[in-house]
Amino acid sequence: MATVITTDTSPQNPETDRRNRRRNLRGRLDVKLSPYLYISPFYILFAVVGLFPLVYTAYVSLHQWHLIGGQGAFVGFQNYVDVLNQPRFFTALRNTFSIFLLSSVPQVIVAIIVAAVLDANLRARTFWRMGVLIPYVVAPVAVSLIFSRAFADQAGMINSLLGDLGISRIRWHADPFSSHVAIASMVNFRWTGYNALIFLAAMQAVPRDLYEAAVLDGANRVRQFFSVTVPVLRPTIIFVVITSTIGGLQIFDEPRMFDQLGQGGADRQWMTVTMYLYELGWGAQKSFGRAAAVAWILFLIILVVGLINFTITRRIASEGMAVTKKRGGTR
Amino acid sequence: MSVSVPMIRQTAGAGAARAAARSRGQSSGINRRPGWITYTILAAIILASAYPIYYAFLLASSDTITIAQNPVPSLIPGPNLFSNISRVVNSDIKFWPAVLNSLIVAVVTSISVVFFATLAGFAFAKLRFRARRPLLVFIIATMAVPTQLGVVPLFIIMSKLEWTGKLIAVIVPAMVTAFGVFWMTQYLEAALPYELIEAARVDGCSMLRTFYHVAMPAARPAAAILALFTFVGSWTSFFWPFIVLGGRNPTLPVALQLLQASYFKDYSLIMAGVVAATVPLILVFIFLGRQLVSGIMQGAVKG
Numbered sequence: 001m002a003t004v005i006t007t008d009t010s011p012q013n014p015e016t017d018r019r020n021r022r023r024n025l026r027g028r029l030d031v032k033l034s035p036y037l038y039i040s041p042f043y044i045l046f047a048v049v050g051l052f053p054l055v056y057t058a059y060v061s062l063h064q065w066h067l068i069g070g071q072g073a074f075v076g077f078q079n080y081v082d083v084l085n086q087p088r089f090f091t092a093l094r095n096t097f098s099i100f101l102l103s104s105v106p107q108v109i110v111a112i113i114v115a116a117v118l119d120a121n122l123r124a125r126t127f128w129r130m131g132v133l134i135p136y137v138v139a140p141v142a143v144s145l146i147f148s149r150a151f152a153d154q155a156g157m158i159n160s161l162l163g164d165l166g167i168s169r170i171r172w173h174a175d176p177f178s179s180h181v182a183i184a185s186m187v188n189f190r191w192t193g194y195n196a197l198i199f200l201a202a203m204q205a206v207p208r209d210l211y212e213a214a215v216l217d218g219a220n221r222v223r224q225f226f227s228v229t230v231p232v233l234r235p236t237i238i239f240v241v242i243t244s245t246i247g248g249l250q251i252f253d254e255p256r257m258f259d260q261l262g263q264g265g266a267d268r269q270w271m272t273v274t275m276y277l278y279e280l281g282w283g284a285q286k287s288f289g290r291a292a293a294v295a296w297i298l299f300l301i302i303l304v305v306g307l308i309n310f311t312i313t314r315r316i317a318s319e320g321m322a323v324t325k326k327r328g329g330t331r
Numbered sequence: 332m333s334v335s336v337p338m339i340r341q342t343a344g345a346g347a348a349r350a351a352a353r354s355r356g357q358s359s360g361i362n363r364r365p366g367w368i369t370y371t372i373l374a375a376i377i378l379a380s381a382y383p384i385y386y387a388f389l390l391a392s393s394d395t396i397t398i399a400q401n402p403v404p405s406l407i408p409g410p411n412l413f414s415n416i417s418r419v420v421n422s423d424i425k426f427w428p429a430v431l432n433s434l435i436v437a438v439v440t441s442i443s444v445v446f447f448a449t450l451a452g453f454a455f456a457k458l459r460f461r462a463r464r465p466l467l468v469f470i471i472a473t474m475a476v477p478t479q480l481g482v483v484p485l486f487i488i489m490s491k492l493e494w495t496g497k498l499i500a501v502i503v504p505a506m507v508t509a510f511g512v513f514w515m516t517q518y519l520e521a522a523l524p525y526e527l528i529e530a531a532r533v534d535g536c537s538m539l540r541t542f543y544h545v546a547m548p549a550a551r552p553a554a555a556i557l558a559l560f561t562f563v564g565s566w567t568s569f570f571w572p573f574i575v576l577g578g579r580n581p582t583l584p585v586a587l588q589l590l591q592a593s594y595f596k597d598y599s600l601i602m603a604g605v606v607a608a609t610v611p612l613i614l615v616f617i618f619l620g621r622q623l624v625s626g627i628m629q630g631a632v633k634g
Contacts, residue, residue, distance in 0.1 A: 027537075030537055030538050031538065032460070034454070034458065034538035034539070035454040035458040035459075035460035035463070036454075036460065038450040038451055038453060038454035038458075038542070039450075039451040039454050039455065039466060039512075041447045041450070041451070041506070041507050042447065042448075042451055042470060042507045042509065042512050045503075045504070045506060045507050046473055046509070048488075049478070049481075049485060049488075049503070049504040050473065050476060050478040050481065051476075052481075052484070053478070053481025053482070053483070053484035053485045053488070054476070054478065054480060054481040054484075056481070056484035056487075057480065057481055057483055057484055060483055060484060060487070114376060117369055117372050117373060117376075118373070120365035120369050121364055121365065122365065122369070122370075122373075123364070126621055126624065128373050128377070129624045129628075130616075130620040130621065130623075130624055131373070131376070131377035131380060131381070132376055132377065132380055133380075133616075133620060133623060133624055133627070134377075134380045134381055134384065134616065135380050135383070135384075136563070136623070137563060137567075137609070137612040137613060137615065137616045138383075138384060138567075138609055138612070139566065139567035139569070139583075139584050139587075139608065139609070139612075140567060140569060140584075141567075141569050141584040141587050141588060142387070142584075142587060142605045142608055142609050143383070145387075145587065145591060145601055145602070145604075145605050146383050146384075146386060146387045146602070146605060147383065149390065149598055149601075149602070150383070150386065152402075155399055155402045156402055157386070157402050157403050157404070159402070160402035160403050161403060189379075189380075189383060193376075193380060194627060197624060197627040197628055198627060198628070200628065201627070201628035201629070242475065246475060246477050249477075250477055250479050250480070252569075252570050253569045253570060253584075256569075256588075257587075257588060257591065259595075260591050260592050260595035261592075262588075262592070274479070274570075277482075278574070281482075281483055281486075282574065288483050288487070291483050292483045292484075295480040295481070295482070295483060296480075298477075298480055299477060299480050302477050306475070
C-alpha cells in the first residue's frame with residue numbers, strides 16, 4: 001500500500017512512473033482475477049464430468065445409441081416406453097427400494113444408539129471410536145465377497161449358526177427378501193460406525209445445561225435421549241438421511257458381487273436399478289439409449305425420494321423439538 | 332479442537348455451536364464414568380465390526396476342503412495364508428499391475444484433490460470477490476447431485492478421447508471434489524489469520540506466492556485428513572473403474588471381481604485376494620485411524 005502512494009506522488013520521472021503503473025495494474029489484476037482462477041478448477045471439472053454428462057444423458061435417452069455403433073436415429077421417448085414395459089425394470093426398482101429401506105432405516109437408528117453409547121464419558125475414548133470405524137476401510141467389493149460367503153445358502157456360516165439355534169436354513173441367495181437382507185447387512189456393516197461418529201460429533205455439541213434442566217424436571221435417561229438429544233440431532237439426521245438416500249438408491253457394488261455371475265440372481269431377485277442400467281448399456285443389448293433412459297428415471301426418483309425424506313425427517317424431528325420448546329417455556 | 336465449532340455450526344446450527352464453544356471440555360455431574368454395561372455393549376459392537384475381516388483372514392489361511400466341512404471356521408488360523416496369497420499373485424488376474432494401478436490412482440487423485448481444494452478453499456475463505464457466497468453455496472449443492480448417473484455420456488466422452496482402459500479415465504474425473512473445497516474452506520476460515528496474508532502482501536508477495544508460503548503451511552493438518560479420505564475413497568471405488576477400465580487394466584477392486592468370476596468355488600483363494608487388497612488400508616487405519624475419526628467428527632461426509 002505504502003509503495004502505491006509514493007509512486008502516485010512522484011511524477012518527476014516518466015519512465016519509472018510508467019513501470020510502476022504497469023506493476024500496479026498487474027497487482028490489481030492479480031487481486032481481482034486470482035480468486036476466480038483458484039476456484040475455477042472445480043467448476044470446469046464439474047461442468048465437464050458432472051453436469052454435462054447428466055444433461056447429455058437426457059439427449060442420449062432420446063436416441064437409438066449403441067455402445068460401439070454410436071448415435072443412431074432420434075426416437076423420442078421410445079427408450080422410456082421400452083424400459084417401462086420391461087417387468088425387469090420394476091423388479092429392479094422393487095429390489096432397490098427394499099435394499100434401501102432395509103439398510104437406511106435400521107442403520108440410522110443403530111448409529112444414533114451407538115453414538116449415544118460412545119457419548120458417555122469413556123476411558124480410552126479414541127480406541128472405541130476407532131473400533132466402530134474399522135469396516136469403513138474395507139472396500140464394498142471385499143465386504144460383498146466376505147458376506148456372500150457367510151450368507152451362502154449351503155454350508156454358510158449364518159445358516160449354520162441359525163441351525164444351532166433351531167432355525168431352519170434360509171435361502172439367502174434364492175429368496176428375494178432374504179437376499180435383500182443379506183445385501184443390506186453389507187451396507188449397514190460398512191456405514192453404521194461412520195454415521196455413528198457423525199451423530200456423536202453432533203451430540204457432543206448438545207448444551208449440557210439442557211440435560212441438567214431435564215434432570216431437574218425428573219426426566220430419566222431414556223426420556224432425556226428422546227426429548228433432548230434427538231431434537232438437537234435434527235439437522236444431522238436430515239443430512240445423514242439425504243446422503244444415504246443419494247448413495248443408497250444408486251447401490252451397485254454389493255449386489256453386483258453377491259454372486260459370481262453379477263446379474264442379480266437367476267430371477268434378478270436382487271438386481272438393482274444401477275445394475276439394470278449397466279446390463280442395458282454394457283450387457284447383451286449394448287443400448288446406451290435405454291441405459292440413459294433408466295439413468296434419468298432413477299435421477300427423478302432420487303430427487304422425489306430425497307424431497308419426501310427431507311419433509312418427513314423434518315416433521316418427525318420438529319415434533320420432538322416442540323416438546324423441548326414447551327419444556328423450555330415452563331422453566 | 333477450536334476448528335470443529337464452525338463445523339458444528341454447519342451441521343447442527345448456531346445455537347449448538349455457541350453451546351459447544353461454551354461447554355467444550357467441561358464436565359458436570361452428568362458426565363460421570365459409565366459402568367461395565369456400556370463397555371460390554373461397546374465390546375460387542377467392535378467385535379461385530381472386526382469379526383468379518385477376521386473371518387476373511389481365517390478362510391484365506393485355510394483350504395477349500397476345510398472350508399466346505401466347517402461352515403463356522405475355527406478361530407485359530409490355518410497354515411495356508413501365504414500359499415493362498417501366492418496363488419492369487421500367480422493367477423491370471425494381473426495382481427501386481429492391479430496393486431500398482433490402485434496405488435497410482437489413489438496417490439495422484441489425493442495430491443490433486445488436496446492441491447485444488449486448498450487453492451479454492453483459500454480463495455473462498457480469505458479472498459474477497461464478487462459472488463463469493465453464491466459460488467460456494469453452488470459447490471455445496473453439487474454434493475447432492477448423483478453424478479454417477481452420468482456414466483453413459485461420461486463413457487462416450489472417454490471413448491472419444493480413447494481413454495477407455497487407461498488410468499487417466501479414472502483419475503481425471505476425481506481430480507477435485509466439492510467436499511474437498513468445502514472442507515478446506517471451513518478449515519482455512521478458522522485457521523488462517525488475515526494478518527498473515529496481509530503481511531505477505533505488504534512484503535510484495537503475489538497472490539500465488541501468498542498461497543504457497545502462507546495458506547499451504549496453515550492448511551497442512553486439514554490437507555492430511557482430506558488426502559487420507561481421498562485415498563481410502565479411491566482405493567475402494569469400483570463402479571466407474573469397472574466400467575471404464577475393465578479387466579485388461581484393472582484396479583484392485585476390479586481384479587477382485589475377476590478373481591470371483593474365474594475361481595468362484597475356491598473360497599480360500601478369493602478370501603486371500605480380499606485380504607491382500609484390504610491389508611494396505613488396515614495398515615493405514617492402524618497408523619492414521621485417529622485422523623479418520625477426527626475427520627469424520629469435524630464434518631466429513633461420504634463420498
